[in-house]
Amino acid sequence: MEGRVIRLPEKINIFFYLLIFLTIIFFLISLSSVLKAVKDLEKLELEHSKERLEQYFENRKEALRHQVLELGVWSEPFWQIKTGKLNKKWFKENFDDWLPVVNLNFAYIFDKKGNLFYQTHPLLFDCKEIIPEIIKRKNLSFFLKLNKDTILNIAASLINKSEDVEQEGEYVGFIFIGRIIDNERLKEVKKEVREDFEIINLDDDKERVVFLTDYQDKPVIYLKINFSEKSIYKKLGKYITPAWFLTVGCLYALIFLLVKEEKRKIKEEKEKQLVFLGKIMGFIVHELKNPLATIKNCFYLLKEIKDENKRKTYLEIMEKATENITKTIDTFLRISKGEKGEAELVDAKDLVEEIIGKMAIPPYIKIEDSLNNNTKVLANKNQLRYIFKNIIKNSVESIKENGLIKITNEEKDSKVKIIFSDNGCGIKKKDLKKIFEPFYTTKEKGMGFGLSLVKYLLELNNGKIEIFSQEGKGTDVVITLLKGE
Amino acid sequence: MKILLVDDNFELGFTLKELLELKGFQVEYVEDGFAALDKFKENNFDLVIMDIVMPGIDGIEIFKKMKEIKKDIKAIFVSAFIEDKRKEELKKMGIKYFVEKPYDFSKIVSKIEEMLSSNYKKEKEAQKF
Numbered sequence: 225m226e227g228r229v230i231r232l233p234e235k236i237n238i239f240f241y242l243l244i245f246l247t248i249i250f251f252l253i254s255l256s257s258v259l260k261a262v263k264d265l266e267k268l269e270l271e272h273s274k275e276r277l278e279q280y281f282e283n284r285k286e287a288l289r290h291q292v293l294e295l296g297v298w299s300e301p302f303w304q305i306k307t308g309k310l311n312k313k314w315f316k317e318n319f320d321d322w323l324p325v326v327n328l329n330f331a332y333i334f335d336k337k338g339n340l341f342y343q344t345h346p347l348l349f350d351c352k353e354i355i356p357e358i359i360k361r362k363n364l365s366f367f368l369k370l371n372k373d374t375i376l377n378i379a380a381s382l383i384n385k386s387e388d389v390e391q392e393g394e395y396v397g398f399i400f401i402g403r404i405i406d407n408e409r410l411k412e413v414k415k416e417v418r419e420d421f422e423i424i425n426l427d428d429d430k431e432r433v434v435f436l437t438d439y440q441d442k443p444v445i446y447l448k449i450n451f452s453e454k455s456i457y458k459k460l461g462k463y464i465t466p467a468w469f470l471t472v473g474c475l476y477a478l479i480f481l482l483v484k485e486e487k488r489k490i491k492e493e494k495e496k497q498l499v500f501l502g503k504i505m506g507f508i509v510h511e512l513k514n515p516l517a518t519i520k521n522c523f524y525l526l527k528e529i530k531d532e533n534k535r536k537t538y539l540e541i542m543e544k545a546t547e548n549i550t551k552t553i554d555t556f557l558r559i560s561k562g563e564k565g566e567a568e569l570v571d572a573k574d575l576v577e578e579i580i581g582k583m584a585i586p587p588y589i590k591i592e593d594s595l596n597n598n599t600k601v602l603a604n605k606n607q608l609r610y611i612f613k614n615i616i617k618n619s620v621e622s623i624k625e626n627g628l629i630k631i632t633n634e635e636k637d638s639k640v641k642i643i644f645s646d647n648g649c650g651i652k653k654k655d656l657k658k659i660f661e662p663f664y665t666t667k668e669k670g671m672g673f674g675l676s677l678v679k680y681l682l683e684l685n686n687g688k689i690e691i692f693s694q695e696g697k698g699t700d701v702v703i704t705l706l707k708g709e
Numbered sequence: 710m711k712i713l714l715v716d717d718n719f720e721l722g723f724t725l726k727e728l729l730e731l732k733g734f735q736v737e738y739v740e741d742g743f744a745a746l747d748k749f750k751e752n753n754f755d756l757v758i759m760d761i762v763m764p765g766i767d768g769i770e771i772f773k774k775m776k777e778i779k780k781d782i783k784a785i786f787v788s789a790f791i792e793d794k795r796k797e798e799l800k801k802m803g804i805k806y807f808v809e810k811p812y813d814f815s816k817i818v819s820k821i822e823e824m825l826s827s828n829y830k831k832e833k834e835a836q837k838f
Contacts, residue, residue, distance in 0.1 A: 506790070513789040514718045517811035521724035524814050528731055538727075541720050584717055584741025586766060 240481060247474040253467035261463040504556070511552045515545035555606060559680070565604035567685065569708040572599040572608075572642055576631055579613050589623050591616075592630045599633050600708035601640050603685040608705075611681055614674045615644050615701050622648025622699060635707060644701040651693040659691060710825065711752065714738045715745040715759040715771065716787070721810075725758070728814055734821070742766035749775050754782070756824065758817070761788040772804065783824050787812065 522538040522545075529535060558565050573595040580591055601608070619629045627647055634641040651659065660679045675689075682689050686706050693699040712734050716722035719740060726738040737752065739745045742763055749757070757775060759768040768786055775782050785806040786799070796807065806820050 510789045513810040514721050518718070518720045518724055520811050521721065521728055521814060524728055525724060525731070529727075534727075538724070541724060545720060584743070584763065586743055 240478070243474055243478045243481065247471060247478060250467045250471040250474055254465060254471050257463045257465045257467065504560075508552065508556050512549055515548040515552075518542070518545040551606070555610075559677075559684075563684075565607055565684070567602050567604055569600050570603055570605050570608055572601050572633065572640070573597060575605070575609060576612055576616075579609065579616060583613070583616065583620070585620060586623075588625055589620060589627045589629060592628060594630060594632045595642070596633055596635075599635075599640060599642070601642075601705040602708040603687065603705055607681045607685060611678050611703065614678050615703070618674065619644055619646040619648060619699070619701075622646055622650070624649065638707050639704050640707045641702055641704050644703075645698065647698040650695040650697050650699055651691070652695050656691065656693055660689075710756065710821075711735045711754050712737070712821075713745060713748060713752075713754040713757045715740075715742065715757065715763070715768065717741055717760060717763045725814075725817075729758075729817075732818055742768070742771040745771055746774055749778060753779075756821065757782060757784040759784055759786055761786050761791070769799070769802075769804070785817065785820050785824075787817075 519542050522542045525538050526535060529538075555565075573593065576593055576595060580593070585591060616629065623629070623646060630643075630645045632643045632645070634643070660676050679689050682703060682705075688704050690702045690704075691699065692702070710733075712729060714722055714726055714729070714736055716725070716738075717740055722738050722740065726736045729736045737748055737754070739748055743766060745757075745759070757772070759771065761768040768784075768788075772782075772784050772786075775784075783806075784804065785808060786804060787808045787810060789810045791799075791807055791809065799807070806824065808817055808820065
């Protein structure tokens with residue numbers, strides 16, 4: 225069988241291509257919204273980037289410094305103590321009482337002499353706990369009296385993203401002049417600062433670390449802020465544009481159309497099969513009618529005629545007719561089951577001669593049988609007889625006046641080619657394509673069954689058929705069969 | 710009554726010939742259309758009984774050619790299957806008598822008798838004038 229070509233009906237065809245076109249267009253539009261989303265995400269990322277924050281801190285340095293001074297939280301004393309360059313005079317001038325200096329892990333509280341008075345627990349807990357605790361133990365400066373929200377608001381104002389600051393986070397930042405640093409910078413910082421200066425683990429990309437310095441640009445406090453990604457997700461809705469729905473809709477319509485078309489095809493195929501079956505039935509019945517009529521005639525004759533010799537002839541005729549019926553039914557049963565039938569050595573020349581001998585050939589047609597003697601093929605004889613008969617019959621019918629049918633053979637390796645050439649009316653190009661379709665016929669009386677069956681039978685016998693034809697000039701039918709030894 | 714019988718199936722043709730002869734008709738039987746035409750030219754037949762589908766030249770073609778030779782020739786067509794549409798076409802051509810295989814022999818005989826009587830009527834009418 226030739227490969228099945230999926231052809232949509234013309235009307236659906238246009239609709240189908242239109243849908244494909246629309247799907248592509250809508251998809252491209254939708255894609256643009258994705259690209260926009262990606263771009264926006266990049267932009268958002270950039271907003272949160274260290275450059276951006278550094279810029280922000282840089283711009284607000286003066287204001288922040290002022291804020292820090294106002295708040296009285298300053299790392300200078302801490303730095304002085306840590307480095308051993310304690311300036312007691314400076315201390316006295318600036319602070320009367322207690323001085324809180326806070327780094328990430330510990331809150332250090334120094335007395336006015338600059339001695340470490342108190343070191344808090346690690347600040348790895350909620351400020352709800354730490355602040356009241358500190359306030360309770362010592363009367364610290366007013367900064368530590370600030371409530372948690374105020375502190376967080378200050379932190380948030382630094383990065384201008386109040387909603388993005390994790391409210392219940394592990395870390396709480398307090399004092400703020402700073403810049404964001406990355407891992408590389410942190411390594412440098414680690415070298416700059418003393419060993420006991422804790423540095424936040426920066427493995428997690430989502431966290432930003434604000435590296436805080438005092439006004440002298442010395443590192444004091446790290447503030448770790450978790451940016452929630454909520455804002456980005458919140459905005460996702462705006463990227464789901466109508467184009468997405470249209471794309472999905474078009475795809476759905478396409479699938480619907482294809483499924484419908486496939487269903488229609490299956491139905492058509494089934495109907496075709498039914499018609500095919502019906503036609504086969506018709507063909508068989510047609511084949512059976514002659515022997516049946518013969519038998520019926522014989523019955524009449526047997527009833528009427530008493531002559532023994534004649535009666536014997538009629539009985540013989542009946543027997544032959546019955547055999548014909550059995551043979552026909554048997555052949556079709558085999559074909560319907562796809563059975564090959566027994567392959568045997570068949571002398572092609574003998575078979576062709578037998579067929580020509582039985583066929584009524586018009587006197588204006590000459591048949592030139594140039595088959596080699598001893599052209600043996602391996603095939604089922606009955607099926608081969610049907611094949612040859614059909615091809616020769618077609619040739620005979622294509623010749624309207626003074627024609628020649630030439631039968632030749634070629635042998636190559638294990639194959640035998642038998643070529644039936646005629647100079648009859650030929651086959652139109654458009655018909656040539658459909659010639660093997662069952663029930664395709666250009667004849668008024670034919671059933672269009674012949675060549676499709678010939679092809680089928682040849683396939684059963686490991687053979688093939690090729691037809692070369694030119695309208696008005698003639699036809700060459702080439703069948704290839706297995707060579708018999 | 711001289712009948713020409715044409716059928717490419719020998720067994721069928723042969724038995725039908727025997728039957729017709731049994732009924733007292735004079736029958737000539739040939740297997741193909743070309744032989745039929747030759748026979749037709751040589752003899753004067755009253756009726757032709759023919760298969761429609763035959764290899765080479767079909768019954769209708771033969772009938773057309775016979776009509777050229779003998780204008781008032783009558784024919785009964787025998788075929789395995791004739792579609793209604795085709796029957797109509799044939800009727801338009803003036804072909805009225807069909808028998809489908811496997812036929813009842815009595816049907817053919819009655820058709821022959823029918824034709825003979827119409828022939829007889831025609832002859833009678835002709836005599837009147």
